[in-house]
Amino acid sequence: MGMSGVKVSGKVKWFNNAKGYGFIIEDGKNEDLFAHFSAITMEGYKTLKAGQPVDFEIIQGPKGLHAVAICAQCEKHEVHTHGAATTASAGETKSGESAKVLA
Secondary structure, rough: OOOOOOOOEEEEEEEEEEOOOOEEEEEEOOEEEEEEEHEEOOOOOOOOOOOOEEEEEEEOOOEEEEEEEEHHHOOOOOOHHHHHHHHHHHHHHHHHHHHHHOO
C-alpha cells in the first residue's frame, strides 16, 4: 500500500492500557485501525484516551490496517492552540500568585 509516510488525522475509538492496544478511526472513514502502544510517539507513559484526536500514519499489517507514528494532537509543542496557550498562562499566573502569597 502506498499510504505509509502520510500523516492523517483521526480519533481514538478505544484503548486498553492493560492490553497495550486499541483502535483509531481516521476522520471521514469508519474502518478501525489497530493501534499498539509501541506505535505511539510521546514522552513517558504511552497511552491514548477514547475520543482523543490524534495524527498518525497508516500501514498494512499482517491482519489489516495499522496506525503507526501515532501522536496525540494535544501533545505537539510546535502547535499552540488557543486553548493550550490559555491553560499554560493561567497556570503560570496561578503559580506566580501563590509564590507572592508564600513570600
